[in-house]
Amino acid sequence: MLKIENIIAGYNSKPIIRDISFSTKPRELTGLLGLNGAGKTTLLKVISGLLKPMEGNCYIKDIDIYKLKEKKRARYISYLPQRSSIIYNTKVIDVVLMGITPYLGAFDSPTSHHREMAYETLKNVSMEDYAEENFLHLSEGQKQLIIIARNLIQNSKIMLFDEPDSTLDYPNKHMVLGVIKNIVGLDNKSGIITLHDPNLALSYCDNIIILNNGKIFNQLKVREINKDIILKNFGHIYGNINVVQYDGKYFIVR
Amino acid sequence: MNNKKNKNELLKIYIVASFLLGAAFIISISIGRYPLSIEEILDIIFRKEIGTMGENIFFTLRLPRTIMVLIAGLGLSMAGSVYQTIFKNPLATPDLIGVSSGANLGAAIAISFFAGSRFSIAIFAFLGGIAAVFIALALTRISKDRGITTFVLAGIVIGSIAQGMIMLIKFFADPERQLATIEFWSMGSFADITRDKVITTLPFFIIGIIVLILFRWKINILSLSDEEGKSLGIKVDTVRIWVVIAATLVVASIVSVSGLITFIGLIAPHIARMLVKRNNFNTIILSGLVGAIILLVADTLARSLAGSEIPISILTTFIGAPFLAYLMGHLRQGD
Numbered sequence: 001m002l003k004i005e006n007i008i009a010g011y012n013s014k015p016i017i018r019d020i021s022f023s024t025k026p027r028e029l030t031g032l033l034g035l036n037g038a039g040k041t042t043l044l045k046v047i048s049g050l051l052k053p054m055e056g057n058c059y060i061k062d063i064d065i066y067k068l069k070e071k072k073r074a075r076y077i078s079y080l081p082q083r084s085s086i087i088y089n090t091k092v093i094d095v096v097l098m099g100i101t102p103y104l105g106a107f108d109s110p111t112s113h114h115r116e117m118a119y120e121t122l123k124n125v126s127m128e129d130y131a132e133e134n135f136l137h138l139s140e141g142q143k144q145l146i147i148i149a150r151n152l153i154q155n156s157k158i159m160l161f162d163e164p165d166s167t168l169d170y171p172n173k174h175m176v177l178g179v180i181k182n183i184v185g186l187d188n189k190s191g192i193i194t195l196h197d198p199n200l201a202l203s204y205c206d207n208i209i210i211l212n213n214g215k216i217f218n219q220l221k222v223r224e225i226n227k228d229i230i231l232k233n234f235g236h237i238y239g240n241i242n243v244v245q246y247d248g249k250y251f252i253v254r
Numbered sequence: 255m256n257n258k259k260n261k262n263e264l265l266k267i268y269i270v271a272s273f274l275l276g277a278a279f280i281i282s283i284s285i286g287r288y289p290l291s292i293e294e295i296l297d298i299i300f301r302k303e304i305g306t307m308g309e310n311i312f313f314t315l316r317l318p319r320t321i322m323v324l325i326a327g328l329g330l331s332m333a334g335s336v337y338q339t340i341f342k343n344p345l346a347t348p349d350l351i352g353v354s355s356g357a358n359l360g361a362a363i364a365i366s367f368f369a370g371s372r373f374s375i376a377i378f379a380f381l382g383g384i385a386a387v388f389i390a391l392a393l394t395r396i397s398k399d400r401g402i403t404t405f406v407l408a409g410i411v412i413g414s415i416a417q418g419m420i421m422l423i424k425f426f427a428d429p430e431r432q433l434a435t436i437e438f439w440s441m442g443s444f445a446d447i448t449r450d451k452v453i454t455t456l457p458f459f460i461i462g463i464i465v466l467i468l469f470r471w472k473i474n475i476l477s478l479s480d481e482e483g484k485s486l487g488i489k490v491d492t493v494r495i496w497v498v499i500a501a502t503l504v505v506a507s508i509v510s511v512s513g514l515i516t517f518i519g520l521i522a523p524h525i526a527r528m529l530v531k532r533n534n535f536n537t538i539i540l541s542g543l544v545g546a547i548i549l550l551v552a553d554t555l556a557r558s559l560a561g562s563e564i565p566i567s568i569l570t571t572f573i574g575a576p577f578l579a580y581l582m583g584h585l586r587q588g589d
Contacts, residue, residue: 050481074487085479087342088533101475102487109471109535132260134531154486 001026001190002047002158007056009046015054016042017214024207026157026188029181031201033194034211035237040194041162043211047192048079048160060158074102078151080161084143086135093118093131095146099153121153122146124186125179141172148179159184161193165200173197177204198234198252212237225250264536267529271543275324278550283312283320285554290316319447322455323553324546326444326508326515327522329459331545333501334519335526335538336466340476340497341402348505348519351409351498355416356386357509361439362423366432372446375439376454376510383506386412391495400491401480405498441565442513444553451511458507465500470535473497477533516567518545521574528581548573 003023010016017039024030032040045051047058049065058065060076068076078099086095096118097110104110110118122128125145130138135146144164151159161180165173181204184191195201201208202222210217210233218233227243230250235241241254284290288311290298298309330348337346348354360382364374393408394400420436427433466473472493475483483490509515522545526537529544552569 048485050484070484070489071487074485077485079481079485081479081482085342085482086477087344088339088477089527089531090534091532094532094534098475098478098486101471104471107468 001061001188002192003057003059004047005057005059007043007046007053007058009042009051009053009056011051013054015214017046017211019215020046020056022209022216022219024158024190024192026190027185028206029184029191029193029204030207030209031193031195031205032209032211033196033198033201033237034217038211038237039214040211042214044079044160044162044192044194047158048077049073050079071102074154074156076156077158077160078154078156080144080147080151080159080164082163082166083140084135084147088136090135091131092122092127092133092135092138092146095135096121096149096153099150102154118149118153121149124152124183125149139172140167141169141176144168144172144176145179148176148183152183157189159189159191161191163194163196165195165197173200180204198238202230202250202252210234210237264530268540268543271540271547274547275543275550278547278554279320279324282323282550282554283316285558286316287557314449315447318449318452319444319553320550322447322452322511323444323549325452325455325459326512327518327546327549328542329463329504329508330515330519330549331522331526332463332466332538332542333505334545335523335541336473336497336501337519338523339473339533339538340494341406342477342479343406344524345520348501349409349413350406351502352386352390352412352416353383353502353505354509354514355413355420357383357506358440358514359386359416359420359423360510361513362420362427362436365435365439366423366427370432370435372451376451379439379513380458380506380510382416383509384502386416387498387502387506391498405494438565439513441567442509442515442570443556443563443565444512445557445563447511455507455511458503462500462503462507465496466504466538467535469493469497469500470538473538474534512566514567515549515570517570517574518549521578522548524578525581548577 001024005021007020008015008018020043032043034040042051046053052066065073065076093115097114100110100114119128119131122131125148127142127145127149135143164176168176177200180191180193183189206222208220208222217236220229220233227250230243230252234252241252244251244253280292284292284295290308290312294308295312298312333348337348337350338344341350357379360378361375364370364378368374390408390412393411394404397404424433424436427436472488475486475488476490476494480490523541525544526541527533530537530540548570552566552573556564556566556569
């Protein structure tokens with residue numbers, strides 16, 4: 001679905017990520033893991049089109065995303081920030097409606113039909129009862145669900161998530177990641193998520209890409225993973241780790 | 255159901271605001287050194303009294319002045335609300351990007367070097383306000399980062415340079431006439447408004463407002479971070495520039511004939527936002543209604559409180575600030 005070829009990118013002509021190539025499949029969630037400074041966020045920005053790479057290409061079903069205008073690109077790619085930047089009182093339903101922007105004419109605003117769509121989309125994240133609430137009054141976890149709904153109404157095949165768990169407490173981390181996994185399975189989406197916690201990646205992702213010093217260290221299929229693979233790959237970036245097995249899943253301990 | 259209740263409540267607020275605006279307009283139009291009763295005004299409008307003193311005053315002074323106050327209240331408050339939204343800063347005012355300082359400098363130049371006829375002051379103030387913003391925009395363009403911080407810094411740079419030049423002009427100005435005129439200009443007044451001034455202001459005001467209305471939805475999206483805006487498919491840099499230019503046109507066209515009017519562009523948007531507890535283009539329009547009401551009351555007081563006209567900014571501050579304090583006490587922002 002998404003095909004990334006030989007990406008080199010960075011800021012002020014200093015490359016931060018190099019030789020990045022990988023591709024994603026529909027209904028799969030791909031986790032980007034790595035230490036701070038490994039290039040996770042830079043890579044996510046390159047894929048979202050916010051940062052143009054110095055070299056390399058990025059295709060969605062043979063469409064070169066860097067040749068698309070902002071509006072068109074937003075129909076293919078959505079982006080969930082670590083936390084939303086909304087600072088003024090805004091109704092939940094109005095936040096979701098923002099996702100319809102890539103489908104509006106230059107001087108249009110959403111119609112009542114769009115409003116209906118936004119309400120229906122809220123049901124996908126079970127937040128329909130909050131439609132008229134003030135977004136700023138919600139918990140951080142609920143806020144992320146609303147932004148996920150906004151991404152859903154954007155109807156993009158590629159969904160990017162930038163550390164969506166970073167401001168959440170323990171149960172909310174699992175709740176939000178569970179929703180993300182379900183959403184990606186829905187309707188042939190392909191998701192890419194940056195995460196810090198390898199155990200969350202092992203529990204929720206289908207593929208894991210480990211970044212180290214701006215390069216891909218290894219790509220793993222979670223279905224085919226075993227203790228040795230984990231020790232070898234994750235040990236390389238997280239240091240002295242151990243792996244335990246519980247309920248058919250692997251967990252990294254240290 | 256909930257939705258309907260909310261809509262009704264919103265409608266109620268707009269109806270009350272429009273009613274108050276109408277009342278303020280009628281009161282403002284009848285009070286002054288030459289009071290006109292509502293019957294007299296109706297007679298004048300329906301041409302029953304022709305060639306009277308009342309008719310003369312109504313059409314050449316009172317009506318243009320009241321309309322200008324209405325326009326100024328609407329325009330400054332809507333522009334303030336737009337600035338607060340797109341700069342993601344609840345303290346942003348129309349001066350953020352340098353328009354007021356530029357207009358002030360233009361007026362000071364006209365007063366000191368070009369004899370300071372009312373016409374030349376208006377032209378120079380208008381051009382000064384527009385020029386300041388375009389220089390600030392140019393500074394932003396040559397910078398690598400075209401984010402909000404660059405915008406604000408450019409505005410501060412231009413505003414400071416303009417202020418410095420104003421001080422210089424004031425220092426060399428004739429204290430009896432020029433200095434006093436510059437000072438009075440910067441406190442604002444609607445005393446000199448004529449029909450011609452209103453007619454020359456209107457096209458710029460209308461163009462600016464139309465552009466803002468066209469961008470109504472995108473203004474909303476600009477209140478998000480640039481990254482979020484871009485990922486929603488908006489060309490944030492381009493849209494922001496158009497919106498800034500439109501808002502500047504509105505502000506410059508107003509202050510060029512009225513002088514600086516402080517506080518209204520800051521306070522009206524806050525009052526509107528506290529009343530409806532949300533921020534979108536409807537709130538921006540409500541800001542305009544609230545600002546027009548406050549300014550009509552302020553201008554009516556300005557010409558009736560004392561023997562001579564009181565500068566409008568003194569009144570907008572004394573009416574606006576306590577009202578904001580009252581609202582702060584009764585409604586919390588997040589409620």
